[in-house]
Amino acid sequence: MMRGGAALLLLGLGGWGAAGAQEVLEGGGPASQASYAPASLDHPGRELFERNCAACHGAGPGDDGAPMLPGTAALERKYRGQVPAALELRGGLGAEVIAVFVRGGSGTMPSFRKSELSDAQVHEIAAYLEASAAAHLARD
Numbered sequence: 394m395m396r397g398g399a400a401l402l403l404l405g406l407g408g409w410g411a412a413g414a415q416e417v418l419e420g421g422g423p424a425s426q427a428s429y430a431p432a433s434l435d436h437p438g439r440e441l442f443e444r445n446c447a448a449c450h451g452a453g454p455g456d457d458g459a460p461m462l463p464g465t466a467a468l469e470r471k472y473r474g475q476v477p478a479a480l481e482l483r484g485g486l487g488a489e490v491i492a493v494f495v496r497g498g499s500g501t502m503p504s505f506r507k508s509e510l511s512d513a514q515v516h517e518i519a520a521y522l523e524a525s526a527a528a529h530l531a532r533d
Contacts, residue, residue, distance in 0.1 A: 438521025484526040488519035
């Protein structure tokens with residue numbers, strides 16, 4: 394399992410409810426892809442997110458048959474539908490906020506050295522999350 398997926402575990406900013414998050418999923422059904430982002434969203438941070446974060450925070454069920462991946466499930470429990478559990482559906486997750494958790498870790502989330510995920514890459518992930526959330530809002 395990739396360590397980077399845990400790096401964004403406790404980021405809880407945004408304003409969509411769980412119902413709104415479910416509505417933006419392709420086909421309106423359960424998530425089954427590695428990403429919530431529309432296929433047309435070409436962003437340099439997307440690959441970084443998918444490689445470092447999606448193992449825990451991507452869409453779809455876990456390999457163990459759980460309905461959500463661990464990071465997404467933890468955010469769903471923590472915020473009880475007040476914000477989207479999937480990071481790709483949230484706006485407002487600035488690079489500074491993400492960097493706090495990426496660099497310092499939190500709970501089961503490990504910290505990451507700059508040699509593992511550079512500051513520039515953290516900024517790209519934050520920009521991707523913002524673009525992904527905006528793309529979903531535009532589709533509604």
